[in-house]
Amino acid sequence: xxxxxxxxMLGKKxxxxxxxxxxxxxxKEIGYEHVFDYSxxxxxxxxxxxxxxxxxxxxxxSDPGAVxxxxxxxxxxxxxxxxxxxLKRRFGMDYQKEHIFMVSGAAGGLAHALRAxxxxxxxxxxxxxxxPEYDPYVNKTGAVLKVVPAxxxxxxxxxxxxxxxxxxxxxxxxxxxxxxxxxxxxxTDTLKQxxxxxxxxEKEYGHEIYLISDExxxxxxxxxxxxxxxATFYQNTITCYxxxxxxxxxxxxxxYIAVNPxxxxxxxxxxxxxxxxxxxGHNCPPSIIQLAIAEVIDMTADLSVYETNMNILYNELTxxxxxxxxxxxxxxxxxxxxxxxxxxxCKRALKYNLLLVPADSFGCPGYFRIAYCIPTEKVExxxxxxxxxxxxxxx
Amino acid sequence: xxxxxxxxMLGKKxxxxxxxxxxxxxxKEIGYEHVFDYSxxxxxxxxxxxxxxxxxxxxxxSDPGAVxxxxxxxxxxxxxxxxxxxLKRRFGMDYQKEHIFMVSGAAGGLAHALRAxxxxxxxxxxxxxxxPEYDPYVNKTGAVLKVVPAxxxxxxxxxxxxxxxxxxxxxxxxxxxxxxxxxxxxxTDTLKQxxxxxxxxEKEYGHEIYLISDExxxxxxxxxxxxxxxATFYQNTITCYxxxxxxxxxxxxxxYIAVNPxxxxxxxxxxxxxxxxxxxGHNCPPSIIQLAIAEVIDMTADLSVYETNMNILYNELTxxxxxxxxxxxxxxxxxxxxxxxxxxxCKRALKYNLLLVPADSFGCPGYFRIAYCIPTEKVExxxxxxxxxxxxxxx
Numbered sequence: 001x002x003x004x005x006x007x008x009m010l011g012k013k014x015x016x017x018x019x020x021x022x023x024x025x026x027x028k029e030i031g032y033e034h035v036f037d038y039s040x041x042x043x044x045x046x047x048x049x050x051x052x053x054x055x056x057x058x059x060x061x062s063d064p065g066a067v068x069x070x071x072x073x074x075x076x077x078x079x080x081x082x083x084x085x086x087l088k089r090r091f092g093m094d095y096q097k098e099h100i101f102m103v104s105g106a107a108g109g110l111a112h113a114l115r116a117x118x119x120x121x122x123x124x125x126x127x128x129x130x131x132p133e134y135d136p137y138v139n140k141t142g143a144v145l146k147v148v149p150a151x152x153x154x155x156x157x158x159x160x161x162x163x164x165x166x167x168x169x170x171x172x173x174x175x176x177x178x179x180x181x182x183x184x185x186x187x188t189d190t191l192k193q194x195x196x197x198x199x200x201x202e203k204e205y206g207h208e209i210y211l212i213s214d215e216x217x218x219x220x221x222x223x224x225x226x227x228x229x230x231a232t233f234y235q236n237t238i239t240c241y242x243x244x245x246x247x248x249x250x251x252x253x254x255x256y257i258a259v260n261p262x263x264x265x266x267x268x269x270x271x272x273x274x275x276x277x278x279x280x281g282h283n284c285p286p287s288i289i290q291l292a293i294a295e296v297i298d299m300t301a302d303l304s305v306y307e308t309n310m311n312i313l314y315n316e317l318t319x320x321x322x323x324x325x326x327x328x329x330x331x332x333x334x335x336x337x338x339x340x341x342x343x344x345x346c347k348r349a350l351k352y353n354l355l356l357v358p359a360d361s362f363g364c365p366g367y368f369r370i371a372y373c374i375p376t377e378k379v380e381x382x383x384x385x386x387x388x389x390x391x392x393x394x395x
Numbered sequence: 396x397x398x399x400x401x402x403x404m405l406g407k408k409x410x411x412x413x414x415x416x417x418x419x420x421x422x423k424e425i426g427y428e429h430v431f432d433y434s435x436x437x438x439x440x441x442x443x444x445x446x447x448x449x450x451x452x453x454x455x456x457s458d459p460g461a462v463x464x465x466x467x468x469x470x471x472x473x474x475x476x477x478x479x480x481x482l483k484r485r486f487g488m489d490y491q492k493e494h495i496f497m498v499s500g501a502a503g504g505l506a507h508a509l510r511a512x513x514x515x516x517x518x519x520x521x522x523x524x525x526x527p528e529y530d531p532y533v534n535k536t537g538a539v540l541k542v543v544p545a546x547x548x549x550x551x552x553x554x555x556x557x558x559x560x561x562x563x564x565x566x567x568x569x570x571x572x573x574x575x576x577x578x579x580x581x582x583t584d585t586l587k588q589x590x591x592x593x594x595x596x597e598k599e600y601g602h603e604i605y606l607i608s609d610e611x612x613x614x615x616x617x618x619x620x621x622x623x624x625x626a627t628f629y630q631n632t633i634t635c636y637x638x639x640x641x642x643x644x645x646x647x648x649x650x651y652i653a654v655n656p657x658x659x660x661x662x663x664x665x666x667x668x669x670x671x672x673x674x675x676g677h678n679c680p681p682s683i684i685q686l687a688i689a690e691v692i693d694m695t696a697d698l699s700v701y702e703t704n705m706n707i708l709y710n711e712l713t714x715x716x717x718x719x720x721x722x723x724x725x726x727x728x729x730x731x732x733x734x735x736x737x738x739x740x741c742k743r744a745l746k747y748n749l750l751l752v753p754a755d756s757f758g759c760p761g762y763f764r765i766a767y768c769i770p771t772e773k774v775e776x777x778x779x780x781x782x783x784x785x786x787x788x789x790x
Contacts, residue, residue: 006511056455062441062444063441104678109676119398133673140675207396249463251463251466252682268405272397275404278528279532281507283499283648285681
């Protein structure tokens with residue numbers, strides 16, 4: 001039988017796609033360089049040269065065993081070891097190989113982590129604005145995703161609302177800092193308060209509440225921003241990392257799950273991830289990519305352009321009267337639209353060849369996302385379009 | 396909550412792993428070159444040079460958009476197009492891009508295909524001997540796997556038993572030809588009879604029965620063996636292909652699902668596969684690997700060594716009194732053990748540093764698998780070990 005549950009997912013045409021399609025049409029008419037495409041979170045900076053060099057070296061081998069062979073389902077041993085050592089070196093925590101599971105990007109990591117620590121009927125909490133793909137990751141485990149409303153003052157956690165939503169059915173909490181789409185980084189205060197609350201509730205409920213920390217933007221943090229390593233605050237943390245943004249290789253599907261060494265059942269969770277892979281036919285991330293990232297484990301591409309772009313846009317937009325919390329990292333910015341209906345606002349922006357994404361699907365209506373992972377010269381050329389757009393609302 | 400369903404999968408230590416571990420220990424003592432490791436289906440022939448060349452060329456690009464960017468969830472358009480054109484050229488069927496879904500190897504293809512066309516309570520049938528990972532692929536959709544007993548005379552399909560097991564609950568049938576572990580290729584007669592039976596039952600039951608054809612060994616077929624393209628026989632065929640064996644790159648996780656253009660809901664099934672990916676956090680197979688295989692789509696590595704190895708082993712083993720159906724393809728051979736208990740037989744073989752796999756987990760007790768994807772000189776050196784092993788049973 002055709003699986004209706006998946007067929008139904010097809011029905012909904014997303015606004016984001018509609019905007020992307022409009023953009024593609026416009027690009028045909030006026031050239032892509034004249035379309036200010038702020039709609040997609042595709043890294044734009046050149047791939048780290050050391051990664052490219054290593055990849056070429058590995059690709060040059062024709063020995064299927066050495067480079068292109070099956071990886072163990074938990075990941076290549078030497079790669080897991082290097083990831084653990086790097087985390088240990090950088091964050092002073094006692095990660096070992098057995099705490100690391102190699103995954104196909106943060107998406108694969110989140111879906112695995114959720115399957116490992118939730119069962120049918122569990123509740124999982126996350127915080128608006130949030131990445132809408134959390135819905136299928138959670139729902140397909142049989143658990144239910146509950147979303148804490150945004151704290152639009154600073155996009156830190158809305159603890160009052162969060163506490164109201166905590167029940168004994170909550171077994172996992174997903175956070176994403178630096179955050180897509182707000183660009184905000186959770187402060188030390190926020191993380192301390194979060195950890196204390198979860199610890200208290202664990203005691204009260206008599207079971208673990210796993211903190212699943214989605215960290216693809218960990219390496220994109222701007223100057224003087226307080227951005228501590230999240231797992232240091234809370235034992236039962238499962239960190240999901242991706243090299244997509246730090247190395248500019250989102251299509252190569254590589255990341256890891258790092259379970260806090262102090263987490264309850266840490267090594268068991270890693271082994272369970274291997275069994276989850278069996279059920280979905282996911283044998284391992286690509287071997288050659290695992291081997292390549294292991295050699296550049298402490299390095300990143302030159303990510304400085306994102307902060308340059310952020311500053312240009314933040315200054316211009318706030319001058320134009322946009323209300324916006326200054327991003328602490330990522331390549332996203334999250335202003336309030338100039339009318340209540342952000343979809344209508346983003347559609348109006350198309351007139352000026354500006355592709356912006358309304359935040360309704362991120363659980364935060366009235367706001368829009370700017371993905372400024374585009375060349376700086378294009379950011380500069382786009383300012384006039386923003387000016388014209390703002391002008392419309394002054395009439 | 397820790398997911399018990401996956402935790403329980405961890406409990407069972409497989410005999411295959413036990414044998415592999417013994418082999419690893421022996422290798423430390425006497426050197427790996429003296430261990431005749433016939434336990435693993437890891438391709439041993441050098442990677443196709445044209446693939447390596449293309450991979451180096453692609454890896455040399457530091458433009459994240461051109462090579463390392465996100466692929467659409469159905470696969471890169473140009474790659475899907477090239478796969479479709481290749482199938483059209485080779486098998487004369489009207490495949491188009493919309494019938495192709497790029498996957499992470501045949502494992503990913505099977506798991507996706509099963510999720511697309513089965514729902515909770517459905518029955519899925521396969522034929523012994525069969526790849527034991529079909530169990531988790533099927534069970535995790537909520538369907539139930541039923542296994543038709545082996546036809547040990549020639550390892551074609553046991554139609555009498557198969558027909559008895561067909562019920563209106565059956566919505567999918569999995570076949571694997573050339574077959575792991577028997578090495579047998581289904582004949583034109585078998586496939587015609589299979590197609591006729593399934594068509595009749597579709598009419599009788601009033602619903603589709605999808606034929607899911609697992610074809611990672613399609614390109615390893617020996618001289619003068621009748622090996623027709625399976626989808627030509629039956630409209631509702633979903634072909635799951637992998638480049639792991641044809642190019643010797645199993646770790647790079649690349650393959651495709653090709654839905655027969657005449658299949659009911661063909662394009663819908665492909666789109667549903669994209670939605671299934673969302674639920675498991677599988678965005679796409681690695682972009683660089685997709686781009687590389689597309690350039691060598693009609694080529695394979697030099698696979699001739701497998702037939703050479705097969706002939707050497709088949710001749711020696713049948714001379715020694717083993718009962719064995721001659722393989723038509725793959726790099727597996729499937730003789731009857733020299734005692735009823737194939738596990739005991741394979742444990743005895745360890746004495747001679749022979750790593751063989753008992754076929755109990757393949758649903759065919761009393762037989763064992765030889766994976767002869769090892770260098771020919773090692774095959775030749777191993778013959779004496781087989782002789783000594785056979786000698787034991789003459790006492």
